[in-house]
Amino acid sequence: MRLTVSHNTTYRFDPPMRGVVQSLRLTPARFDGQRTLDWRVNVPGAVMGAAFRDSAGDWVETASILGPVAEVTVEVTGEVETSDLSGVLRGHRERVPPGTYLRATPATHADTVVQELAGAALSGQAGTDPLARAHAMAAAVAEAVVYEPGLTEHGTTAAEALALGRGVCQDHAQVLIAAARHAGLPARYVCGYLHATDEGGPHEASHAWAEIWIEGLGWVGFDAANACCPDARYLRLGSGRDAADAAPIRGLARGRGEEAMEVAVAVAAAGQ
Amino acid sequence: MTGEAPFNEMYQGDALRPPYAGLDVWARDMPAELRSMKQHEAEALFRRIGITFAVYGEGGDPDRLIPFDMFPRVFSAAEWRRLERGIRQRAQALNAFLADIYARGEILRAGVIPAHLVHCNEAYEPAMAGFMPPRGVYSHIVGIDIVRTGPDDFFVLEDNCRTPSGVSYMLENRETYPALLKRTLDSLAPEKCEGAPRAVILTPGHFNSAYYEHSFLADMMGVELVEAADLFVEGDFVWIRTTEGPQRVDVIYRRIDDAFLDPLCFRPDSMLGVAGLMNVYRSGGVTICSAPGAGVADDKAIYCFVPEMVRFYLGEEPILANVPTWQCAKADDLAHVLEHLSELVVKEVHGSGGYGMLVGPQATRTQLEDFAAKLRADPANYIAQPTLALSTTPTFTEAGIAPRHVDLRPYCLVGERIELVPGGLTRVALKAGSLVVNSSQGGGVKDTWVLAE
CATH class of the missing domain: 3.10.620.30 (C8orf32 fold)
Structure with missing residues (x-):
């Protein structure tokens, strides 16, 4: 089955935070039941880095956003053959x-x-x-x-x-x-x-x-x-x-803002 | 206590042991006023540079000046050579063990150590599995507590593989140790480091009981003493905020526990850690000393297997023996311990600092009964050892010079090389007859000297 995924997570901070660091585990696992055709993890405004495959076999990457941060969105899109x-x-x-x-x-x-x-x-x-x-x-x-x-x-x-x-x-x-x-x-x-x-x-x-x-x-x-x-x-x-x-997203925000989160996920079978 | 008199490191009967010849003259000739002046000088030095320690749970100001005894403990060159070989061997085996259990786990597959003792141990860090830190070193500062019971009888009481404290109490080694530590840290720069590595000390802050030691070491090494808020992760690296803008940090000598290192990997409520630190570490952008998960090697349940580790990894016979230890998790051992409780020292498997332990010969009947109940309720939580007749060295007391029981904590540094500061820290039980040397329980410290050939 070909699954297409669109997954956006938006964090809003009021008042804005001084900075945000996130550890992202948002990449499909590599095993015989999955073949990734296309996959993107994008955090507009963030410096990405410190990426590695962790002990449990998951791909982990790090997003750092320098403040003031009023809003940050983690965008995931991709297609996987399962x-x-x-x-x-x-x-x-x-x-x-x-x-x-x-x-x-x-x-x-x-x-x-x-x-x-x-x-x-x-x-x-x-x-x-x-x-x-x-x-x-x-x-x-x-x-x-x-x-x-x-x-x-x-x-x-x-x-x-x-x-x-x-x-x-x-x-x-x-x-x-x-x-x-x-x-x-x-x-x-x-x-x-x-x-x-x-x-x-x-x-x-x-x-x-x-x-x-x-x-x-x-x-x-x-x-x-x-x-x-x-x-x-x-x-x-x-x-x-x-x-x-x-957790696919583990984050820490520096500052005293209130955090609100909004998630939009859509998973569809391609060609249906 | 066993029946015989403890080994006195200065006198054998009336005969003076050779290493103490010079001190004997010194102690005899020194006028009382001079001694008292020197003692005040030492205390003033400790106070000025802030060498205090914290005692919790007794009320009052927890910060106390550690009692420093001016009478040094002395080893001959030959005595020290053997100790040094034994300590290096042990530090090497402990690191080989850590490198193994976070890789293929050969010692577990070979059945030398039961796998569950390692894998179900809270100090085993799954996030380290399959990761090889720079130079394959996990424990960069190995503190090995040693007791002596006779001229040639040394035993390892316990190992400290995380971040052992106490180095700042060594007066004679105030300069050598930080220089060696700096060289060790510099030799552990991560693969992505370019140029001269920048090392920092990460402290939980000035409320920590060992804060003065952190600040002392930073001063002596000429590196920054930082708290979590001074560091941040961006891109592939950890950065320190400075007046000249952010600078890359290559090596972090952390004095905070694993669980608090990085809220994105460990405890999410940690205020002491740096968010993203583990990701930078795992991707080769920074070195953390000691490595997270190094503590599994100094667990008291693992301790029993260290001699086996020496044989397994180094193919050598251990130079330093363990104290015979009963593991209360085993039914036979537990039965023996319960039967001989009044003769034994019983410790919690994961405890440290002399807390939660029972010294059988000094316990009251009620204390023994209470402890027996605890043992029966949770045997796997305890080990027991015989009450060793710890050696004594001369110590200044109110009533003049008198023998007091001592142990020894040398600090072994592991980086590109394995280096050992001659001497180390001698801890002394200041109460006459007492065997408990922990500073939190009425112990003091003294300098340890090693004679030249």
Whole structure:
């Protein structure tokens, strides 16, 4: 499938800031399921630099904007050829040992409720392989957290979202990560895009899901929000230990201005 | 304490040990007034240049003058040669370990060290995996704490691979050490550096307990002492704001913890770090000393494996031995520790500075019982070591010259070369009989001298 992406993020500062520095992880991952045909990341007014491939295999670059900054827009456009690998991240080069993804973060801490969810999901799974356990875990999370936007926010932890029983893709991913790690499966947070076609389903063009490490198979994606594994409708950017760590844009503004953010994302299948 | 008397570095019975011959005459001949004058001079010097340290959690002004004892500790040239070889060997092995675990992890694949001890360690920094810093050096200043129990018996108590402090307490090495440090930092310029490298010291600010040391080192090295707000990232580099406009920074000797280095990579709420610093570092535009993630090598759970590291990477036998250590994570070790708690020193795996530790022989029954409960609740958080009979050296006390227990912290610099300042810092437990040398717990410092051949 050929996916075209247009993704603009605008930050407005009032009063203007003295300067802004951003770390951008906005370039499609390189693996067998994706071939980038065209991709541009543009931040008008910024000095770009300090670009490198990070330990997790993601392309990172840095944007610096000297003040006064009243507004800054990160513009992403591009086209990527995707294929369905049933969620398996085949051919992705990275250096972080999977075992490090067993470490919890504050946002993915497994409280007793998360632990109970993991335990319930795995009851009757004794003796099954890790892939079956991961599927069982993802299904349990899909059932335990109903998709409903507007109730959770960026800082919502896995434990809070599960207690609420409702949330968005970030919450599904973080609950699944917390539960998987508790069960001894390394897990991480993935950011990307989704070409949503189902009527009535979660329409989050800017999307997130989880990856779980399956010995012998490697990293496998699980999208508990849509109760499926990533296929050709998914475009993978980068990963992290939780939502904040994996954020496609991490920025810091110097000054005392109030920040407002506006995002416009469109993902289309080319030729449709 | 073990039954026998501790090793006295100056006297063996009535016999004077040769390294102390000159000092013996000096101490004997010095009139009391002169000694008291000299002591005041030393204290005035410490106060003037601001060598203080902070003690937290006891109320009052946390900044205190560190007690300085004028009676130096002396090593013969032969004693020092062996120590020096052992320290260099250890610093080299610790750096080889760091280079390995952030690359292929051969020592983990070989099963010498359990992988989870490294990968699940909070000090292991995933953002460093696959990245080779300039010259492959991760820990540029290795502080190795050494204790002595006999003429030839030296043991490593712990390693400090992040940013060990205390160098400013060494009076005799006030000039040598900063010069060597400057040379080390200059030798670590990043690949994109052109011309003479510019090094800076990054401090959390004057509220930090070691701020005076940061400012002392910057002064002595002739480099800028900066806080995060003095630096910024633009393009491929880190820049310092100066009166002549922005200047490129090549090497940052940071005295802030990993978690606070860069809010765009680590803790987003850090006010002490420089946004984008890690991206510049990873893309070869600046060197950070010590490298983020170097602390995993000085973790007390990893400590037990350092002799194995020496064998694995250098193919040599360790010159300096570890103190025998029980890892409470192991059931057998825990049982032994609980049974012998009153004879042991128990430390937190991730603790430092003498906080959170139990000195069994000096603990009350209630303290022992409380600590046993903590051990049972979270055994993996503790290690235990025998209470060593630390050597003593003569120390000026109110009642005259008397033996006091000491340890040694030499500072090994790793850059293009591995360099060691002769001597290092001797810490002394000023209370009679006390074995705790930490400045936060009633310890002081003294100079360490190494005799020429």
